[in-house]
Amino acid sequence: MPTDGDAFPGRGHDHGHCVRDAMARAESLCSLRGARLTALRRRVLEIVWSGHKPVGAYDILDVLKRERAGAQPPTVYRALDFLLAQGLIHRLESRNAYAGCIAPDTRHDSQFLICRSCATVAELDDPGIDAAVRGAAAGAGFSVEHRAVEIEGLCPDCRTGGDHA
Amino acid sequence: MPTDGDAFPGRGHDHGHCVRDAMARAESLCSLRGARLTALRRRVLEIVWSGHKPVGAYDILDVLKRERAGAQPPTVYRALDFLLAQGLIHRLESRNAYAGCIAPDTRHDSQFLICRSCATVAELDDPGIDAAVRGAAAGAGFSVEHRAVEIEGLCPDCRTGGDHA
DNA sequence: GGGGAATTGTAATGTTATATCATTTCAGTC
DNA sequence: GACTGAAATGATATAACATTACAATTCCCC
Numbered sequence: 001m002p003t004d005g006d007a008f009p010g011r012g013h014d015h016g017h018c019v020r021d022a023m024a025r026a027e028s029l030c031s032l033r034g035a036r037l038t039a040l041r042r043r044v045l046e047i048v049w050s051g052h053k054p055v056g057a058y059d060i061l062d063v064l065k066r067e068r069a070g071a072q073p074p075t076v077y078r079a080l081d082f083l084l085a086q087g088l089i090h091r092l093e094s095r096n097a098y099a100g101c102i103a104p105d106t107r108h109d110s111q112f113l114i115c116r117s118c119a120t121v122a123e124l125d126d127p128g129i130d131a132a133v134r135g136a137a138a139g140a141g142f143s144v145e146h147r148a149v150e151i152e153g154l155c156p157d158c159r160t161g162g163d164h165a
Numbered sequence: 166m167p168t169d170g171d172a173f174p175g176r177g178h179d180h181g182h183c184v185r186d187a188m189a190r191a192e193s194l195c196s197l198r199g200a201r202l203t204a205l206r207r208r209v210l211e212i213v214w215s216g217h218k219p220v221g222a223y224d225i226l227d228v229l230k231r232e233r234a235g236a237q238p239p240t241v242y243r244a245l246d247f248l249l250a251q252g253l254i255h256r257l258e259s260r261n262a263y264a265g266c267i268a269p270d271t272r273h274d275s276q277f278l279i280c281r282s283c284a285t286v287a288e289l290d291d292p293g294i295d296a297a298v299r300g301a302a303a304g305a306g307f308s309v310e311h312r313a314v315e316i317e318g319l320c321p322d323c324r325t326g327g328d329h330a
Numbered sequence: 331g332g333g334g335a336a337t338t339g340t341a342a343t344g345t346t347a348t349a350t351c352a353t354t355t356c357a358g359t360c
Numbered sequence: 361g362a363c364t365g366a367a368a369t370g371a372t373a374t375a376a377c378a379t380t381a382c383a384a385t386t387c388c389c390c
Contacts, residue, residue, distance in 0.1 A: 056377075057378075058376065070339060071339090072340065073377085074338085074380090075339075077379075094313050116310060124305065126300075128300060128301065129297040132291065132294040133316060136289055136294055140172035140173065140278055140321070141320075141321035142319065142321065145319070146316070147316050148259050148315045149313070149314050151309055152310055152311040152312075152313075153302065153307055153308045153309040153311070156305070156307065159308055201367080205368085222346065236370090237371065237372080238346085238347070239347090239349090239371085242347065247368095261345085261347090
C-alpha cells in the first residue's frame with residue numbers, strides 16, 4: 001500500500017521554494033515550447049502559486065489592480081487560458097478556481113483532494129483512479145477526453161487539529 | 166469485464182417512462198421521509214428530468230417564468246437545494262448545472278459521463294472508481310466527504326454518428 | 331523600419347449564485 | 361374556526377464568475 005503522505009504540503013514547508021521551483025519550470029517549459037511567458041502571465045502564475053489553496057479569477061484581479069491600473073476580467077482570464085493551455089495550472093471545477101500544477105512537464109488530468117476546512121489542495125496522479133475511470137468509461141462505450149476528479153473532505157492537519165479555518 | 170452498455174439512454178427510449186418513474190420515486194421517498202415535495206419542487210424536478218442533459222438554474226427559471234408570474238433566482242435555487250438534499254438530483258460541477266438522479270433511494274456520489282457533443286449525461290456507480298478514490302485519499306491521510314467525478318468525452322451515439330449537436 | 335500576428339487595454343454585457351427581509355402557507359393545537 | 365410557530369415562497373438587490381467585441385499596442389520576422 002503506497003503512502004502518499006507527502007501529497008499535502010507540510011504546515012511549515014518552505015513555500016518560497018515551491019514558488020521559485022514552479023516559476024523556473026514554467027520559464028524553461030515555455031522557452032522549450034516557444035510559448036511566450038510574458039510579464040503579465042508570469043505574474044498571474046505567481047499569484048496562483050501564492051499558496052496551496054485555489055485562487056479565484058477575481059482574487060487575481062484584485063491583486064493585479066493594485067499593481068497596474070486598468071486591469072479587467074479579460075486580462076485575468078486570458079492569462080489563465082494561456083497557463084491552462086500550457087498545463088501550468090489546473091482549474092478546480094467544484095470551486096470555480098485555479099491552482100498551480102505540480103507536474104507541468106506532461107499533460108494530464110490530475111485528481112484533487114480539497115480540504116473543506118482550510119481549502120488546501122493536494123494534487124494526485126493516481127494510476128488506480130485513472131485505470132478505474134478508463135475502464136468504466138470503456139464499459140459504457142464512452143471515449144474519454146477530459147477527467148475532473150475532485151474530492152472534498154478534511155486534510156491531515158484539519159482532521160487532527162479540529163475545524164479551524 | 167462488465168458491460169455497462171446501458172449507461173446511456175437509447176436514442177429512441179421512452180422518456181415519458183423515465184419521467185413518470187422519477188416522479189413516482191420522488192413522491193414515495195419524500196412521503197416516507199416526511200419531506201414536503203411541494204408543487205413548485207415537483208415542477209422543478211420535472212424540468213430537470215425533461216431530458217438526460219444537464220439543466221441550468223436559469224433554464225429552469227425561464228420555464229417557471231412562463232408558468233408563474235414573479236419567479237426569481239432564489240425560487241429556483243431553493244427548490245434545487247431541497248432536491249439536492251433529498252438526493253433526487255445531482256449537481257454537475259463542471260457544467261454548473263443539474264441532472265436527475267437515477268437511484269435516489271440511497272445517498273451516493275456518482276460518477277458522470279458527459280458527452281461533449283450532445284451533452285447527454287450517464288450516471289455511473291462504479292465501485293472500482295469509488296475504491297480507487299478512497300484508497301488514494303486514505304494514502305494521503307485525507308478523510309473523504311464528497312466526491313465529484315465528471316468525465317467529458319463522446320457518448321456511444323456521437324462517436325459513431327459524427328459530431329452533430 | 332514595415333507588415334502581420336500575438337498580446338494587452340477597455341467597456342459592456344452575460345451567466346451563475348446568494349443575502350436579506352417580507353409575506354404566505356401549512357400542521358398542529360386550542 | 362382562530363392561534364401559533366415553522367416551513368415555504370415572494371420580492372428586491374447584489375455578489376461572484378465569465379465572455380464578447382473592438383481598439384491599441386507590442387513583438388517577431390523579414
